[in-house]
Amino acid sequence: xxxxxxxxxxxxxxxxxxxxxxxxxxxxxxxxxxxxxxxxxxxxxxxxxxxxxxxxxxxxxxxxxxxxxxxxxxxxxxxxxxxxxxxxxxxxxxxxxxxxxxxxxxxxxxxxxxxxxx
Amino acid sequence: xxxxxxxxxxxxxxxxxxxxxxxxxxxxxxxxxxxxxxxxxxxxxxxxxxxxxxxxxxxxxxxxxxxxxxxxxxxxxxxxxxxxxxxxxxxxxxxxxxxxxxxxxxxxxxxxxxx
Numbered sequence: 001x002x003x004x005x006x007x008x009x010x011x012x013x014x015x016x017x018x019x020x021x022x023x024x025x026x027x028x029x030x031x032x033x034x035x036x037x038x039x040x041x042x043x044x045x046x047x048x049x050x051x052x053x054x055x056x057x058x059x060x061x062x063x064x065x066x067x068x069x070x071x072x073x074x075x076x077x078x079x080x081x082x083x084x085x086x087x088x089x090x091x092x093x094x095x096x097x098x099x100x101x102x103x104x105x106x107x108x109x110x111x112x113x114x115x116x117x118x
Numbered sequence: 119x120x121x122x123x124x125x126x127x128x129x130x131x132x133x134x135x136x137x138x139x140x141x142x143x144x145x146x147x148x149x150x151x152x153x154x155x156x157x158x159x160x161x162x163x164x165x166x167x168x169x170x171x172x173x174x175x176x177x178x179x180x181x182x183x184x185x186x187x188x189x190x191x192x193x194x195x196x197x198x199x200x201x202x203x204x205x206x207x208x209x210x211x212x213x214x215x216x217x218x219x220x221x222x223x224x225x226x227x228x229x230x231x232x233x
Contacts, residue, residue: 042225043209
């Protein structure tokens with residue numbers, strides 16, 4: 001069973017540019033979440049999508065956006081890049097069974113997309 | 119506001135020793151407490167998790183101890199091995215609006231197990 005696939009794995013951009021990252025969840029997983037990982041702030045929640053709808057959003061500026069497609073694949077976009085956006089962006093997928101108790105749906109993370117902003 | 123505080127930042131243990139990582143949380147609405155293990159170049163992987171109605175959970179060499187009244191939980195790694203060298207993150211989440219998946223993570227502990 002294939003895991004969570006994130007592309008690209010590495011990319012370098014310059015300030016002011018925009019970037020789109022892609023995430024293919026595990027087959028059958030309907031929920032996709034995105035996290036930003038930096039040495040200073042650690043892992044921070046960006047947003048979560050389920051059935052093409054954003055269900056939860058973290059405390060990031062509007063430059064960070066995302067979407068989910070009907071096949072559960074997800075993309076996130078960062079516009080007007082800043083130096084502080086340099087980070088490892090992690091995608092995680094989950095089955096998201098209806099009515100499941102908290103924690104019953106385990107998050108499986110991809111290896112991440114490492115973004116460097118120059 | 120950091121809702122999950124993790125300590126220590128780094129930990130060095132000899133092979134065969136016990137590694138202990140502690141976390142404290144503030145939000146009493148949290149109802150799921152997982153631990154993740156991350157190796158360099160990889161994403162975090164779920165190690166073990168606990169819910170607040172249980173005080174301890176053991177899976178192999180890994181044990182979570184949970185103290186609801188103190189709002190603290192810890193990870194114990196028994197018989198630590200060099201292969202356990204990784205960064206460990208505690209996390210917490212709550213069921214809200216039908217979603218369980220907004221994990222709040224601690225800052226991480228870099229564990230080094232010397233042979």
